[in-house]
Amino acid sequence: MRCGGRAARPAWTGCWWGEDVVKPAPFRYLRPTSLDEALDALATLGDEAKPIAGGQSLVPMLNFRLARPGVLIDLGRIPALTGVHRTDGSLRIGAMTRQRVLELDQDIADRLPVLRAALRHVGHVQIRTRGTIGGSLAHADAAAELPALALALDATVEVASVAGTRTVAAADLFLGPWTTCLAPDELLTRVDVPLAWQRAAIVELARRHGDFALAGVVGARRPATTDDAGIRLVGFGVGWTPVRLTEAEAALAAGGSAEVVADAAAAGIDPIDDIHADAAWRRDGLRALVTRIADQLGVAA
Amino acid sequence: MSGGAATAGLVADPRPRREDPRLLTGQGSYVADVRLPGMLEAAFVRSPLAHARIRAVDTDAARAAPGVIAVLTGADLSDVEPFPDLRERTRPVRQRALCIDRVRYVGAPLAVVVAEDRYLAEDAAELVDADLEELPVVADMDAALAPGAPLLYDDWPDDRIVATAPVDPELDAIFETHQVVRGTYRMQRHTAMPMETRGVVATVERGRLLVWTSTQVPHVVRTVIARTLGLPEHRIRVVAGDVGGGFGSKLHVYPEEVVIPALAWRLRRPVRWIEDRREHFLASSHARHQRHDLEAAVDERGDIVAVRGDLVCDVGSGEILPPGVAPAFVSAGSITGPYRFPRSQARLTCVVTNKTPSGAYRGFGTPEIVFALERLLERVARETGQDPVELRRRHLIRPEDLPYETPNGRRIDSGSHLEAFERAVAWAETTRERLAPTARGSIGVGYANYIEGVSPNYHATSGLWAQQETSTLRIEPDGTVVVASGLGPMGQGTETMLATLASQLLGVPHDQVEVRLGDTDLSPYGLGSFGSRSTVVAAGAVQLAAGRLLDKVRTIAGHLLEASATDIELVDGRARVVGSPDRSVGLAEVAHLAYFRTFDLPPGTEPGLEATGAYEQPGVDHRPNAQGKLNICLTYANSTHACVVDVDRATGVVRLLAHLAVHDAGLLLNPQVVDGQIMGGVAQGIGGALYEQLLHDADGQPLVTSFMDYLVPGAPEVPELTIDHLSTPSTTTPFGLKGAGEAGATGVPAAIANAVCDALRDTGIDITQTPITPSSIRAALRATPDPTTTEGS
Numbered sequence A: 001m002r003c004g005g006r007a008a009r010p011a012w013t014g015c016w017w018g019e020d021v022v023k024p025a026p027f028r029y030l031r032p033t034s035l036d037e038a039l040d041a042l043a044t045l046g047d048e049a050k051p052i053a054g055g056q057s058l059v060p061m062l063n064f065r066l067a068r069p070g071v072l073i074d075l076g077r078i079p080a081l082t083g084v085h086r087t088d089g090s091l092r093i094g095a096m097t098r099q100r101v102l103e104l105d106q107d108i109a110d111r112l113p114v115l116r117a118a119l120r121h122v123g124h125v126q127i128r129t130r131g132t133i134g135g136s137l138a139h140a141d142a143a144a145e146l147p148a149l150a151l152a153l154d155a156t157v158e159v160a161s162v163a164g165t166r167t168v169a170a171a172d173l174f175l176g177p178w179t180t181c182l183a184p185d186e187l188l189t190r191v192d193v194p195l196a197w198q199r200a201a202i203v204e205l206a207r208r209h210g211d212f213a214l215a216g217v218v219g220a221r222r223p224a225t226t227d228d229a230g231i232r233l234v235g236f237g238v239g240w241t242p243v244r245l246t247e248a249e250a251a252l253a254a255g256g257s258a259e260v261v262a263d264a265a266a267a268g269i270d271p272i273d274d275i276h277a278d279a280a281w282r283r284d285g286l287r288a289l290v291t292r293i294a295d296q297l298g299v300a301a
Numbered sequence B: 001m002s003g004g005a006a007t008a009g010l011v012a013d014p015r016p017r018r019e020d021p022r023l024l025t026g027q028g029s030y031v032a033d034v035r036l037p038g039m040l041e042a043a044f045v046r047s048p049l050a051h052a053r054i055r056a057v058d059t060d061a062a063r064a065a066p067g068v069i070a071v072l073t074g075a076d077l078s079d080v081e082p083f084p085d086l087r088e089r090t091r092p093v094r095q096r097a098l099c100i101d102r103v104r105y106v107g108a109p110l111a112v113v114v115a116e117d118r119y120l121a122e123d124a125a126e127l128v129d130a131d132l133e134e135l136p137v138v139a140d141m142d143a144a145l146a147p148g149a150p151l152l153y154d155d156w157p158d159d160r161i162v163a164t165a166p167v168d169p170e171l172d173a174i175f176e177t178h179q180v181v182r183g184t185y186r187m188q189r190h191t192a193m194p195m196e197t198r199g200v201v202a203t204v205e206r207g208r209l210l211v212w213t214s215t216q217v218p219h220v221v222r223t224v225i226a227r228t229l230g231l232p233e234h235r236i237r238v239v240a241g242d243v244g245g246g247f248g249s250k251l252h253v254y255p256e257e258v259v260i261p262a263l264a265w266r267l268r269r270p271v272r273w274i275e276d277r278r279e280h281f282l283a284s285s286h287a288r289h290q291r292h293d294l295e296a297a298v299d300e301r302g303d304i305v306a307v308r309g310d311l312v313c314d315v316g317s318g319e320i321l322p323p324g325v326a327p328a329f330v331s332a333g334s335i336t337g338p339y340r341f342p343r344s345q346a347r348l349t350c351v352v353t354n355k356t357p358s359g360a361y362r363g364f365g366t367p368e369i370v371f372a373l374e375r376l377l378e379r380v381a382r383e384t385g386q387d388p389v390e391l392r393r394r395h396l397i398r399p400e401d402l403p404y405e406t407p408n409g410r411r412i413d414s415g416s417h418l419e420a421f422e423r424a425v426a427w428a429e430t431t432r433e434r435l436a437p438t439a440r441g442s443i444g445v446g447y448a449n450y451i452e453g454v455s456p457n458y459h460a461t462s463g464l465w466a467q468q469e470t471s472t473l474r475i476e477p478d479g480t481v482v483v484a485s486g487l488g489p490m491g492q493g494t495e496t497m498l499a500t501l502a503s504q505l506l507g508v509p510h511d512q513v514e515v516r517l518g519d520t521d522l523s524p525y526g527l528g529s530f531g532s533r534s535t536v537v538a539a540g541a542v543q544l545a546a547g548r549l550l551d552k553v554r555t556i557a558g559h560l561l562e563a564s565a566t567d568i569e570l571v572d573g574r575a576r577v578v579g580s581p582d583r584s585v586g587l588a589e590v591a592h593l594a595y596f597r598t599f600d601l602p603p604g605t606e607p608g609l610e611a612t613g614a615y616e617q618p619g620v621d622h623r624p625n626a627q628g629k630l631n632i633c634l635t636y637a638n639s640t641h642a643c644v645v646d647v648d649r650a651t652g653v654v655r656l657l658a659h660l661a662v663h664d665a666g667l668l669l670n671p672q673v674v675d676g677q678i679m680g681g682v683a684q685g686i687g688g689a690l691y692e693q694l695l696h697d698a699d700g701q702p703l704v705t706s707f708m709d710y711l712v713p714g715a716p717e718v719p720e721l722t723i724d725h726l727s728t729p730s731t732t733t734p735f736g737l738k739g740a741g742e743a744g745a746t747g748v749p750a751a752i753a754n755a756v757c758d759a760l761r762d763t764g765i766d767i768t769q770t771p772i773t774p775s776s777i778r779a780a781l782r783a784t785p786d787p788t789t790t791e792g793s
């Protein structure tokens, strides 16, 4: 069986996408069974290597030969990266936990229903069955649901390299389209999501069922503190990264009408133009979505 | 188990498709399933530029790459003849299987690499170094029409591959003296996008070329291979196997269908090429890229007395066989639709541009003109203060008008044009009421009326092939009936259809019939499947063959039963004496005489049990007459589509709530199969109306080359669909049959556009272009003060 170009053979023992279907440029393939092994490989190989999680974004790029890593490091057999650790205040989700596993987790649905709601917008069941939460965050698509959710819920991620681990707030993670602050030798190992949110909701508009959002909004609310009104509005698909709509949050906190909040949101973005929607539409779409979510959060004036 | 007696007629037989168990359980056999010992794989090097002169193609590094067997450029294949330019009055493109001196679109084949496997071939293909001298790009139809536009073909005076300029001073006078309503309507470039991409496997077997290809026209492919490679046809065998969708895109013969056989012939080894999806976007035909300037002349009663149009079609580079101009001729010829407009005129200009060649796609030019005409009717209604439903009603062909000849010579023999519309109106009114409570935005209803030409004379399109179809029927020694036909099915249930025809026309049980298709060694020369023709022409051919075969069965059975041949009938596979059903013999007994105890045959009877029927359609023109009139099809099915939509004004999102297709295809041989055709067609129509587009930038670079950007509708995008069959037999076809392959797709863009405008009628928004997207609706709403939102605030 041939799976990944000439040099790929040695380490392959299985091939999930069947025989003869893919045509990436040659690469070497490693499948470490521990985090240390993976981090060592990354440290040695640097830029030349790329981790592969669910492959739902990376494999198409390999097949188009848009990504040409010399070595693929498969994270699929590292037990430490999978599973959910539950505490009263947070969920700690291993980076390699499959999106579908999270979607079907009833406890999560009870405690953080917005996560299931968000996942239902991610592609189709087949894609979520392979796609991982860490892969989605590391891939950092500006139209993806999970990065926006992480930003809205003040999630943090744990990042590891041979040099040690660090914690990065979602607000610092996304630098640009498909770009995070991770160094080439770092792995995203865990996502910590606080459960302090009383209400949270996600709404989006996509061309077809299962498509990436043309525009989307995550809204969340928790009790105000002295320095935080406890309201989050994050737009996705409307800029180069998920964006916090801070003016709209402030307008909402100040008891502004849904229309005022929506206008503040639309004014606060610098939307992109692409073949699926123009920038003017993205403002309109965002305005409509913010109006809806203001209702769902129960804070509309 | 039905079978019944051979009858003068045919009856509906709504049985499940016999090919489905095979196709649905993975037992089908597509080109990609062909595996031969020692098979090599090919990868094509394709032009990265939209327009360039080829200075040199350096293949040295690729040849030296691991596993590479051969690398060929256009120059290496210069002994392969160009594709023939057969169509009259179309400028020649002299298409080369591999480009020799010029590339005219991104994706044009420059070279081919053959290696031990596809990976190695792809790796080596990257090493081929083409030295291309960039030429100015003609990116769209306006650029092509501009004076002094860069030329794609240096020996042409301009970029018009076809230009017709009918002159009619009387018509001009009519337009000068009447109220004129005009509009410009555009349909975007999109295409068939079958689930199975193309693919070719070729090998040499005992001195003959054996070619598997995913095509709708196996014999036509054989002829083109013969002419380009200079081989006699008998030394070529083309096999289509199962074809995973074609929708017109596979009625063209493509460069790879010549190059891969040429490679197998040279290398004397099997060679395989399977198109990947990205290649499909670049290298398989595009379609539907047209702009129509339409005008209607309206008299003081509000009646339309004439329509005329200036139609422009962007056919891409034009390097395709048969030429991509043909659908545009059908658009022009369909300018009056099913309406009694006394006069019409269509000027047609087809231009070449630096994009993938365009060609056939389900509907073949009809969806474009139906969209334009049905939108124009709405505008006429508005500008003359009429109810659009009433306007249509008054102009539709009525039963008493039939047979009806359109001003440009289409002879419409039969149909239910007005009744289909009335049914749609009744449905739409109740459906709108039923669904109104579920609407989240503004609800609207839209209609489209049209006729769909069935079984065209292909000569006007191809310049060579015309309209015959041939079937052979053979009774084997065990009594099995084998039908062989040159049709090229692509998933539409043709095997079931042929078995049903043979079963009913001979009088044998359905499961006693075997079908042979898609193999030029097993089938008589046929033109393949396109133009909603298969059932109609097959019925003509099988009818003839069955009549001849029955005569022989009667003679032999009469001899066995000591009765007169004229007293024998074949019922359920048994030949029996009319009036005494207990005196009968089975087909196997008849065959026993015909093949084995030939000495017992009645004197003068030839051994064997086989007959061939070749059907030539009556009354169909192969070229326009002196007045430019052309009746290009054997008959015309009619249809009305209606849909109910819900438009969210804040976001411009259109939700399709319900869709109706009233469809009249005459006698329905298998209503279930027709339903399937309509459902699939409607889904494709929705794709064209709302989602699918093949965009290019100003340099002719394609912006859409994967399913991430080319949005084909899935099940969630298809609404509740109602299919309402009317059944007006044709007077010109065998058994009154009409085709049903294409019509499902044709009316959808027009109906949806009309419904969206109806939902937004208070704004006066007038959609003139597909696809209708959230952005396009919002842009229109932003440009028009929205009464609803202004009220609300």
Ligand SMILES: Cc1cc2nc3c(=O)[nH]c(=O)nc-3n(C[C@H](O)[C@H](O)[C@H](O)COP(=O)(O)OP(=O)(O)OC[C@H]3O[C@@H](n4cnc5c(N)ncnc54)[C@H](O)[C@@H]3O)c2cc1C
Residues within 6 Å of the ligand: A050, A051, A052, A053, A054, A055, A056, A057, A058, A059, A075, A095, A096, A121, A122, A123, A124, A127, A130, A131, A132, A133, A134, A135, A136, A138, A139, A141, A143, A144, A145, A146, A182, A186, A187, A188, A189, A210, A211, A212, A213
């Ligand atoms: C048809 C289709 C539709 C889709 N629709 C949507 C949608 O609507 N919304 C949406 O959000 N997504 C969508 N996706 C993408 C999908 O959600 C992917 O699963 C996700 O974007 C990436 O996750 P993955 O586990 O597959 O990562 P991979 O594809 O394996 O990797 C993606 C990238 O992240 C890097 N990476 C992965 N894991 C790590 C890690 N732990 N540490 C560091 N780097 C890492 C990889 O090196 C690679 O660069 C769609 C995909 C497809 C094919």
